[in-house]
Structure formats: C-alpha cells, structure tokens
Amino acid sequence: MKRVETVIALPLLVAAGGCGEPSARIPTYHEDVAPILAANCASCHRPGAIASFPLLTYEDAAPWASAIATATAQRTMPPFSMDNSGACNTFVEARWLDDAEIATIGAWAAAGAPAGDATKAPPEPTFSPAGLDRVDMTIDMGLTYHPNEQVEDDYRCFIIDPGLTEDRFITAFDVKPGEARQVHHLTLFALDSPDAEEAAATLDAEEPGPGYTCYGDVRVPDARWLVGWGPGESALFFPEGTGLRMKAGHKTVLQMHYNKENGVFPDRSTIDLRLAESVPHEAVINRIADTDLRLPPRQPAHSESEEVTIPPYIDSVTLWGLWPHMHTMGTKLRVTANHRGEEMCLAQVNRWNFHWQGFSHYTKPITLTGGDSMRITCSYDTMGRDTVTTWGEGTYDEMCIAFFFMTEQE
Ligand code: HEC
CATH class of the missing domain: 2.60.120.310 (Copper type II, ascorbate-dependent monooxygenase, N-terminal domain)
Incomplete structure (x- = not known):
C-alpha cells in the first residue's frame, strides 16, 4: 500500500456547472472520515481486535488513506459477503458503507488525506456491547x-x-x-x-x-x-x-x-x-444446495444452478436469514425465488471471500408459499485447476449452499 508523505491542503472545490448550488467541500479526516471509520471499522481495527492495525486516530488512518480508499471502493472492507445495497434485501448484521460514504473516503484520499479541524472530531468510539439479558x-x-x-x-x-x-x-x-x-x-x-x-x-x-x-x-x-x-x-x-x-x-x-x-x-x-x-415458532435450518457440481478446469467464470420446489402441503415458509457457503474458487452466489409466478431476489453475493463468511438475518423477513420454487446459482473461477472439481468437504473440493433460518406453517 502507498504511504501518504505530504498532506496537501487544497482550495475548496467548487461544483462545476452548479446553478447556485453550494460548493462541494473537500472532505477532511476529523469532520467527514473519522465518523465513518468509527462506526464501520474500529470494531476490528483497534488494539486487541482481529485486524493487525488500528484505525482510531488521524495518525493511524492517514498512512493508510489510499489503501482505505481502494478497499472501500472495492467493498473488500468492511468485510461482508452479502449485497446490502437494497437491490436484493438488507441485513441486520450488514457491515456496509453506502455509496456516498465511499465517495467521501475516496475524495479525502485523493486530496492527500487532509486532517481538518480537530475540534470537529467525533468522540472516540467505545466498545461495551450489550450482552444477553439472561444466560442459561x-x-x-x-x-x-x-x-x-x-x-x-x-x-x-x-x-x-x-x-x-x-x-x-x-x-x-x-x-x-x-x-x-x-x-x-x-x-x-x-x-x-x-x-x-x-x-x-x-x-x-x-x-x-x-x-x-x-x-x-x-x-x-x-x-x-x-x-x-x-x-x-x-x-x-x-x-x-x-x-x-x-x-x-x-x-x-x-x-x-x-x-x-x-x-x-x-x-x-x-x-x-x-x-x-x-x-411459538420453532425455527429450522434448511439448505438449498447444488451437490452435483462438476466444475471444468481453466474457466474464469463457470456457473452451476439447482432448483427446489417448496412442497405444496406447506402453507407458508418465512425466511429469516441465511448463510451462503462455497469454498475458495467461488466468486459469486445468488439465490432467487419464484413466488406465485413472480421472480424475487433472496440473496446476492457479489464478491465471495471464503475468509469472511457468516449468517445474516433479513431486516425484513421473506414469506414464500407452498408450490414456490427456489434457485441457487454459484459461480467459480477454476483457472488454477487442471482437473474437474466436484462437491466435497476437502480443501480442493467445492460447495454451493445457502442455509436458511426459517419457520414453516403447514
Ligand atoms: C470485521 C472486522 C473488520 C472490519 C469491520 C473492518 N476490517 Fe479492515 N481488516 C480486517 C482484517 C482482519 C484485516 C487483515 C486482512 C484480512 O484478514 O482480510 C483488514 C485489512 C484491512 C486493510 C488492508 C488492506 C486490505 O484490503 O486487506 C484495509 C485498508 C482495511 N482493512 C480497511 C478497513 C476499513 C476502512 C474499514 C471500515 C470501513 C474496515 N477495514 C473494517 C478486519 C476488519
């Protein structure tokens, strides 16, 4: 990653062609960037947590400015596998920056990572998460x-x-x-x-x-x-x-x-x-999976799909969340449903990273009915392989699964 050697203060950028619109200010660390990092990065980027370097102060963040801009623009940081843009649902556990936050970080880094006015800095984030009300x-x-x-x-x-x-x-x-x-x-x-x-x-x-x-x-x-x-x-x-x-x-x-x-x-x-x-409602974990994988070698983007139908005797199924799962050749994963003839997106993974996976709960649960179908599509990059890859639990095997947390009404 590049280190920022000089911090250049640039004049205010005036929005071009504006009809009396206020000028677009160059974002500064204390006023614009620090609140984003505190809310979305510091839980891992602080001493004693999983990331190897802290992002708590200007001195912490400035040397990483361009790496931060790249990682956030590519959405590799904060790490989260599901698309949370709203195009395909939103999730309770989402670690997700909106496009405006990414643009703010990008503009800040491009301007040489200016510190700005320290009196406008947000308070340092604290981490004393609420625990359970009762431990049994x-x-x-x-x-x-x-x-x-x-x-x-x-x-x-x-x-x-x-x-x-x-x-x-x-x-x-x-x-x-x-x-x-x-x-x-x-x-x-x-x-x-x-x-x-x-x-x-x-x-x-x-x-x-x-x-x-x-x-x-x-x-x-x-x-x-x-x-x-x-x-x-x-x-x-x-x-x-x-x-x-x-x-x-x-x-x-x-x-x-x-x-x-x-x-x-x-x-x-x-x-x-x-x-x-x-x-009142016992939840079950049911999976939709494509266990017949046969992935040909040397393919930059090979996809496989599997479809299942919800048995007609089931009155309705409520989906509360899911955990998508592939191994290391997986690149994208998508789950859709056909609900009474209408196509619905259930989950979309744009950049699969085996290293970062987990369960995510829907902000708004989804209800399907008996007779609806569900389809999973997994994409793989098999350029590094010389032989066909099949389903299995070994390092060199692959998988294509979405585990759903659901409740059923018969
Ligand atoms: C859930 C924990 C977690 C969160 C939240 C998180 N990071 Fe990270 N970050 C890591 C870990 C761990 C690494 C080390 C590399 C790895 O394991 O992927 C890392 C690495 C990085 C790197 C090094 C280059 C790279 O892309 O790997 C940058 C830059 C970075 N994080 C920026 C951020 C920013 C900016 C945010 C918030 C917008 C953020 N991270 C949020 C855990 C996290």
Missing part, C-alpha cells in the same frame, strides 16, 4: 487450545456435551472469543443422531491433540447449524418468538477458525446461550 448455559471448549502454528488458518472442531436432559431452544447467544486477535469465526453445530456423534468421535480419535481438523465444514453428516459468529459481532437475538432446538442427550460440535496474522495465542472461547423451554 455457557458452551465451553473445556480446555485451552493452542492453534497449529504451521498453517495460516487453523480450522479445528471440538466436541462439546451441553448436558441437556430436556430439549431447549436457543433464542439468543453471545460469543466470547478467548483471543479476539486470532478468532476469525466460530460456528456451533448440533449432532442430532448417534451416527453423527460417532462420526465426530472417530474423527477426534484419529488425530492427536484436542479436537480434529475441519476445514470448510465439520465433516459430519447431518450436523445442524446452531450459532455463528464473526469478529466485531455482539450478542444476537433470534427473531421474536423463534428459536433453534437443542436436543436432550446430544452433543454439539464447535468449529473454530483461527487466523495467525496477529500471532498464535492459546485460546478458550465460550458461547453464552439464552434458552427457552418452548417457542
């Missing part, structure tokens, strides 16, 4: 894990027995990463059957040390998604009246993704859960 259970790795230093990204799965004697429903959760500098994301899955538990136990026994390696997914058939978290996220409350079942007498698997960019530290992460004995 804490999911704990039960040990301190030392991530593998040999790999850039260590994906490790730990089998945890929550010890439930009766079914309960997760209605909210709050993740406490042990080492926020290296926990890139974590996901908790339910193992609902003895077969699933046995498969996980076998994987665990096959590898030395605690847990087992689990790149991509947890490598156990029928593992059911329960909780997902990424850097900077605070407590998440499931939609009112909904919850995800945890079955009595069954174990869970916690998938940890450690990234060593900031170093390798011993970690013991925990998840606080708010539980209910029952919920």
Whole structure:
C-alpha cells in the first residue's frame, strides 16, 4: 500500500456547472472520515481486535488513506459477503458503507488525506456491547487450545456435551472469543443422531491433540447449524418468538477458525446461550444446495444452478436469514425465488471471500408459499485447476449452499 508523505491542503472545490448550488467541500479526516471509520471499522481495527492495525486516530488512518480508499471502493472492507445495497434485501448484521460514504473516503484520499479541524472530531468510539439479558448455559471448549502454528488458518472442531436432559431452544447467544486477535469465526453445530456423534468421535480419535481438523465444514453428516459468529459481532437475538432446538442427550460440535496474522495465542472461547423451554415458532435450518457440481478446469467464470420446489402441503415458509457457503474458487452466489409466478431476489453475493463468511438475518423477513420454487446459482473461477472439481468437504473440493433460518406453517 502507498504511504501518504505530504498532506496537501487544497482550495475548496467548487461544483462545476452548479446553478447556485453550494460548493462541494473537500472532505477532511476529523469532520467527514473519522465518523465513518468509527462506526464501520474500529470494531476490528483497534488494539486487541482481529485486524493487525488500528484505525482510531488521524495518525493511524492517514498512512493508510489510499489503501482505505481502494478497499472501500472495492467493498473488500468492511468485510461482508452479502449485497446490502437494497437491490436484493438488507441485513441486520450488514457491515456496509453506502455509496456516498465511499465517495467521501475516496475524495479525502485523493486530496492527500487532509486532517481538518480537530475540534470537529467525533468522540472516540467505545466498545461495551450489550450482552444477553439472561444466560442459561455457557458452551465451553473445556480446555485451552493452542492453534497449529504451521498453517495460516487453523480450522479445528471440538466436541462439546451441553448436558441437556430436556430439549431447549436457543433464542439468543453471545460469543466470547478467548483471543479476539486470532478468532476469525466460530460456528456451533448440533449432532442430532448417534451416527453423527460417532462420526465426530472417530474423527477426534484419529488425530492427536484436542479436537480434529475441519476445514470448510465439520465433516459430519447431518450436523445442524446452531450459532455463528464473526469478529466485531455482539450478542444476537433470534427473531421474536423463534428459536433453534437443542436436543436432550446430544452433543454439539464447535468449529473454530483461527487466523495467525496477529500471532498464535492459546485460546478458550465460550458461547453464552439464552434458552427457552418452548417457542411459538420453532425455527429450522434448511439448505438449498447444488451437490452435483462438476466444475471444468481453466474457466474464469463457470456457473452451476439447482432448483427446489417448496412442497405444496406447506402453507407458508418465512425466511429469516441465511448463510451462503462455497469454498475458495467461488466468486459469486445468488439465490432467487419464484413466488406465485413472480421472480424475487433472496440473496446476492457479489464478491465471495471464503475468509469472511457468516449468517445474516433479513431486516425484513421473506414469506414464500407452498408450490414456490427456489434457485441457487454459484459461480467459480477454476483457472488454477487442471482437473474437474466436484462437491466435497476437502480443501480442493467445492460447495454451493445457502442455509436458511426459517419457520414453516403447514
Ligand atoms: C470485521 C472486522 C473488520 C472490519 C469491520 C473492518 N476490517 Fe479492515 N481488516 C480486517 C482484517 C482482519 C484485516 C487483515 C486482512 C484480512 O484478514 O482480510 C483488514 C485489512 C484491512 C486493510 C488492508 C488492506 C486490505 O484490503 O486487506 C484495509 C485498508 C482495511 N482493512 C480497511 C478497513 C476499513 C476502512 C474499514 C471500515 C470501513 C474496515 N477495514 C473494517 C478486519 C476488519
């Protein structure tokens, strides 16, 4: 990245051809840029968090001005996989700058990153996110894990027995990463059957040390998604009246993704859960996936699709959110529905990044009816491959899935 060596103060830019419109001011750090960085970047770009450099002060941000302008213009920062522009829904967890904010940052960087008037600076951001109103259970790795230093990204799965004697429903959760500098994301899955538990136990026994390696997914058939978290996220409350079942007498698997960019530290992460004995609308996680992938090599943009129809006996299905998933050759993903003959966009990923994925909840849930169809389309860049790539959970396999958090009325 380029460093800004001199900070040039330019005269005010007057909007050309304006008919009495006020002049377009050159944005300055304190007045225009600092509030954007405080609200959208500082949760990760501060000491002790996941990003390796802070963006809290002018001295922090100025040397990065052009890198910030590029990353925001390309929408690689802040990292968020879903298109949140409004063209295809909006999401509660969105990390998203609007076009005007991106333009402000771009104009600021182009003008040489002027500091401006420090008295107009916003207060330094504080981070004391609201936790849960009540903690009924804490999911704990039960040990301190030392991530593998040999790999850039260590994906490790730990089998945890929550010890439930009766079914309960997760209605909210709050993740406490042990080492926020290296926990890139974590996901908790339910193992609902003895077969699933046995498969996980076998994987665990096959590898030395605690847990087992689990790149991509947890490598156990029928593992059911329960909780997902990424850097900077605070407590998440499931939609009112909904919850995800945890079955009595069954174990869970916690998938940890450690990234060593900031170093390798011993970690013991925990998840606080708010539980209910029952919920008015039990939510389920259903996936739409294209498992017949056959991706030819040396293609810059190869797409595959799969369509499913919602059974006619289902009265309606409410979609509350989703988690799109591909591996590293994925570039774009789109999910649409045909609702009573009309095409609807459910989710659009414009720049897939395997490194940054997670669950996102709709700002406005979407209701479909029995007989509607849903279609997933995944695009891949296979230029780096010499052979056909197929579906699978290995590093060199691919996937094409959208997991939906939904409730059904029959
Ligand atoms: C969710 C956490 C998170 C948020 C929010 C975030 N960043 Fe980052 N950022 C990172 C991490 C981690 C890296 C290190 C590289 C990586 O892992 O992708 C990074 C890297 C960068 C880089 C280095 C170059 C690059 O593109 O990789 C720039 C510049 C940057 N961030 C700017 C920003 C700006 C500006 C914002 C807010 C508008 C922002 N980031 C918000 C986590 C975050």
